[in-house]
Amino acid sequence: MKGFQPKNKRLKIFYLFTLPVVLIILLLVILTVNFVITSLNVQYKLRDLPFSVSKEAKMPVIKLDFVPDISAQGAIIMDADSKVVLYSKNPYLRFSTASTTKIMTALTALAHFKPNDILTVKQASNDGSVLGLMQGQKFTFEDLLYAMLLPSANDAALAISQNYPGGEPNFVAKMNEKAHNFQLYNTHYQDPAGLDDFGDYTTPFDLARLASFAVLNPDFKKIVATRQKVISDIYGNTYDLQNLNILLGVDGVNGVKTGYTEEAGQVLVTSKLEKGKTIIIVVMGSIDRFADTEKLLDLINNNLSYLSIHP
Numbered sequence: 388m389k390g391f392q393p394k395n396k397r398l399k400i401f402y403l404f405t406l407p408v409v410l411i412i413l414l415l416v417i418l419t420v421n422f423v424i425t426s427l428n429v430q431y432k433l434r435d436l437p438f439s440v441s442k443e444a445k446m447p448v449i450k451l452d453f454v455p456d457i458s459a460q461g462a463i464i465m466d467a468d469s470k471v472v473l474y475s476k477n478p479y480l481r482f483s484t485a486s487t488t489k490i491m492t493a494l495t496a497l498a499h500f501k502p503n504d505i506l507t508v509k510q511a512s513n514d515g516s517v518l519g520l521m522q523g524q525k526f527t528f529e530d531l532l533y534a535m536l537l538p539s540a541n542d543a544a545l546a547i548s549q550n551y552p553g554g555e556p557n558f559v560a561k562m563n564e565k566a567h568n569f570q571l572y573n574t575h576y577q578d579p580a581g582l583d584d585f586g587d588y589t590t591p592f593d594l595a596r597l598a599s600f601a602v603l604n605p606d607f608k609k610i611v612a613t614r615q616k617v618i619s620d621i622y623g624n625t626y627d628l629q630n631l632n633i634l635l636g637v638d639g640v641n642g643v644k645t646g647y648t649e650e651a652g653q654v655l656v657t658s659k660l661e662k663g664k665t666i667i668i669v670v671m672g673s674i675d676r677f678a679d680t681e682k683l684l685d686l687i688n689n690n691l692s693y694l695s696i697h698p
Contacts, residue, residue, distance in 0.1 A: 445468075445469065445664075445693035445694060445695055446469060446471055446693065446694040446695070447466045447469065447471055447473060447664065447666075447691050447692070447693055448691065448692045448693070448694060449473055449474075449686065449687065449690055449691060450690050450691065450692055451690055453686065455474070455679075455682040455683055455685070455686055456682065457476070457670065457673070457678075457679040457682055457683065458673050458674035458675055458678075458679055459476065459670035459671060459672055459673035459674075459676070459679045460476075460477060460480070460482070460652070460671065460672030460673070461476055461477040461478065461480050461482055461590070461591040461669075461670070461671040461672055462474070462475065462476040462477075462478075462591055462668075462669060462670045462671065462673075462679065462683065463475045463476070463478045463591040463592055463594075463595045463667075463668070463669045464595075464666060464667070464668050464683055464686065464687060465592075465595040465596070465599060465666070465667045465668075465669075466664060466665075466666060466667075467598075467599035467602060467658070467664070467665035467666065467667050468599075468664060468665065470596065470599065472592070472595075473666075473686075473687065473691075474683065474686060475591065475592070476591075477591065478590060478591045478592040479573065479590050479591075479592055480590060480591075481573055481588045481589065481590055482588065482589065482590070482591070482651060482652075482654070482671040482672050483581075483584040483585070483587060483588055483648060483650050483651035484574075484576075484581050484587040484588060484589045484594070484646065484651065484654070485581045485584075485587075485646030485647050485648045485651035485654045486516070486539045486541075486580065486581045486644065486645060486646035486647065486654070487581065487589075487594060487644050487645075487646040487654050487656050488544075488576055488578070488579065488580060488581030488587050488646070489535050489536060489539065489544055489579070489580065489581060489644060490594075490597055490598060490601050490607075490643065490644050490656065491562050491565060491566065491576060491597060492535065492544050492547065492548065492562065492579045492580070493532060493535065493536060493601070493607055493610075494565065494597075494600075494601055494604065494607065495558065495561050495562050495565055496528070496532070496547050496548075496551070496558075497532075497604060497606055497607060498565075499551060499552075500528040500547075500550075501528065502527065502528055502529035502606070503527055503528070503529070504527065504528040505525050505526070505527060505528075505621065506525065506526055506527070506528055506531055506546055506547065506550040507523065507524070507525050507546075507550065508520045508521060508522055508523060508524040508525070508526070508542070508546045509522065509546065509549040509550070510522060510545065510546075510549065511542065512541060512542040512545050513542075514541055514580070514582055515541045515580070515582055515648075516538065516539050516540060516541055517540055517541050517542040518534050518538065518540040518542055518543055518626055519542070520534075520540075520542040520543065520546060524620045524622075524624075525620055525621045525622075526546070526618070526619075526620050526621070527621075528547070529606075530618035530619070530620075531543045531546055531547050532547070532606075532610055533610055533613070533616045533618055533628055534618060534626065534628060535547065536607075536610050536611055536644065537610070537613060537615070537616060537628040537629065537630045537631070538628050538629060538630075538631060539631055539644075539645060539646075541580040541582060544579045544580040545579060545580060547579065548579040555578075555579065558579060559576055559577065559578060559579060562576045562579070563575060563576055566593075566597075569596065569597060569600060570596070571589065571593040571596060571597060572593075573588075573589060573590045573592075573593050574588065574589040574590070574593045574594075574597070575587070575588055575589075581646060581648070582648070584648055584649075584650035584651060585650075591669045591670075591671055594656060594669045594671070595656075595667045595668075595669045598642075598643050598644075598656045598658060598667045598669070599665070599667050601643065602642060602643065602658050602665060602667075608641075608642065611630075611632075611641075611642035611643050611644060611658075612635065612641045612642050613630060614629070614630050614635055614636070615627070615628060615629050615630065616628045631645045632644070632645055632655070632657075633677060634655075634657060634677055634680060634681070637681075637684075638659060638684045638688055639659045639660040639661060640657055640658070640659050640684070641658055641659070641660060642656075642657070642658040643656040643657060643658050643667075644656045645676070651671070651672070652671070652672040652673055652674070653670075653672075653673040653674065653675065653676035654669075654670065654671050654672075654673065654676060655668075655669070655670050655673070655676035655677065655679075655680050656668070656669050657669075657680050657684075659684065659687075661687055661688070661691055662691060662693065664691075664693070666687055666691075668680055668683050668684065670683070
């Protein structure tokens with residue numbers, strides 16, 4: 388019996404001290420794992436939720452539903468106010484943004500520059516669609532915005548970004564910061580014009596959300612609704628600008644932006660007024676962006692009802 392006393396004492400010590408400590412540690416591990424999983428789930432759910440909407444927002448519903456036959460690899464129709472998705476095709480698939488990048492370029496610049504600020508062309512560029520701006524030319528910020536958003540001039544986008552404090556790198560960093568603030572978690576920008584097919588990417592869902600916020604800016608909204616505009620540098624050299632969006636004025640269309648590269652294919656972001664409400668349509672990776680958008684317009688034209696969201 389005496390030989391068992393040390394063992395019994397060790398068991399007593401184990402049950403009295405060691406086992407409770409082990410159980411407490413195990414409990415803490417379980418609680419920690421549960422907390423991490425819960426946090427991840429909450430973050431996932433929050434990312435899927437739309438921004439808070441006004442009490443006046445109403446839930447749009449398609450009355451007569453049908454599936455449009457479109458060439459676009461990705462597309463979406465979104466109510467700008469409620470962020471309700473009315474139609475989608477591969478809404479979370481990433482595509483190159485092409486010149487729809489300039490929507491974020493415009494919003495970033497509008498938050499910093501004033502319309503009459505004088506900006507200097509610091510570097511001439513021949514990449515893609517350009518206006519032919521020359522180094523040293525000076526324009527108002529507003530005129531450069533028109534040049535960037537109507538004929539989609541890449542050299543205008545570059546000039547705007549290079550006049551930002553810290554130049555183009557800081558400007559692009561600010562674009563990505565704004566994308567995060569808008570909860571565009573599948574969006575990234577590498578340059579202000581959308582020339583980098585692999586560094587500039589987004590999804591139809593993110594692009595529609597971005598456009599829904601962009602059209603709230605009155606200066607942006609006015610510019611993208613403009614069919615043509617004559618601008619000039621401060622020395623009087625004039626440029627005749629034409630909007631590339633041929634759907635302006637058709638079925639209530641009042642914006643927003645075209646885009647194209649070989650990698651991205653044809654891209655088009657459209658805003659349309661329907662029963663006093665703004666609807667955003669996005670097509671990406673399209674063979675015929677205008678024909679695809681017209682088919683999506685047919686889906687919602689005189690085909691929406693609005694239900695109250697708030698009791």
